[in-house]
Amino acid sequence: GIQVEQSPPDLILQEGANSTLRCNFSDSVNNLQWFHQNPWGQLINLFYIPSGTKQNGRLSATTVATERYSLLYISSSQTTDSGVYFCAVNSGGGADGLTFGKGTHLIIQP
Amino acid sequence: KAGVTQTPRYLIKTRGQQVTLSCSPISGHRSVSWYQQTPGQGLQFLFEYFSETQRNKGNFPGRFSGRQFSNSRSEMNVSTLELGDSALYLCASSLGTSSYNEQFFGPGTRLTVL
Numbered sequence: 001g002i003q004v005e006q007s008p009p010d011l012i013l014q015e016g017a018n019s020t021l022r023c024n025f026s027d028s029v030n031n032l033q034w035f036h037q038n039p040w041g042q043l044i045n046l047f048y049i050p051s052g053t054k055q056n057g058r059l060s061a062t063t064v065a066t067e068r069y070s071l072l073y074i075s076s077s078q079t080t081d082s083g084v085y086f087c088a089v090n091s092g093g094g095a096d097g098l099t100f101g102k103g104t105h106l107i108i109q110p
Numbered sequence: 111k112a113g114v115t116q117t118p119r120y121l122i123k124t125r126g127q128q129v130t131l132s133c134s135p136i137s138g139h140r141s142v143s144w145y146q147q148t149p150g151q152g153l154q155f156l157f158e159y160f161s162e163t164q165r166n167k168g169n170f171p172g173r174f175s176g177r178q179f180s181n182s183r184s185e186m187n188v189s190t191l192e193l194g195d196s197a198l199y200l201c202a203s204s205l206g207t208s209s210y211n212e213q214f215f216g217p218g219t220r221l222t223v224l
Binding site: 030031033035040041042043045048086088090092097098099100102103 | 143145147152153154155156157158166168198200202208209210211212213214215216217218220
């Protein structure tokens with residue numbers, strides 16, 4: 001099945017800093033999503049981005065499907081941005097369901 | 111529009127028992143998928159239901175089963191619980207199948223097996 005690798009696994013930043021999270025995947029995808037998991041475990045949708053670039057406030061994402069990677073940018077980090085960020089993909093071909101990376105654990109210090 | 115809801119939110123069971131978890135999708139969504147999250151294995155796909163039919167199943171034993179009702183609500187059942195079944199169980203819904211459509215997750219059910 002498709003492999004998803006996220007980097008870095010852990011990231012500690014000061015409030016106000018910018019960060020870039022990376023997601024590499026091993027096959028072409030029909031679906032790519034970025035999530036933020038809150039302290040209670042719920043996955044919050046950030047972006048649905050199988051290709052192209054999107055922006056939502058301080059967050060933006062870019063997926064280069066031909067090169068099999070996606071980037072999530074967080075600007076002017078706030079302590080509330082802390083948590084685990086997951087990239088998840090679906091390669092289709094009958095393999096329904098999202099395949100998740102192991103996540104990036106982001107800690108924003110005041 | 112209300113989000114995905116899951117009940118119960120927390121559950122404690124003992125080994126050998128069985129458990130049923132419930133998921134109500136976003137209104138109008140016809141696909142429901144289930145995922146298991148553990149510290150060791152991360153987030154793993156369990157199965158997906160679309161129009162009351164199981165479309166696909168992940169690599170889990172037959173003790174894990176599910177169903178979907180005509181109103182798109184779904185239940186999953188785990189029989190003969192094992193300690194390793196302790197996990198956060200997440201349900202997601204989407205308009206169409208998960209292959210192409212954005213999925214939205216519920217708050218999860220945290221199952222503890224003693």
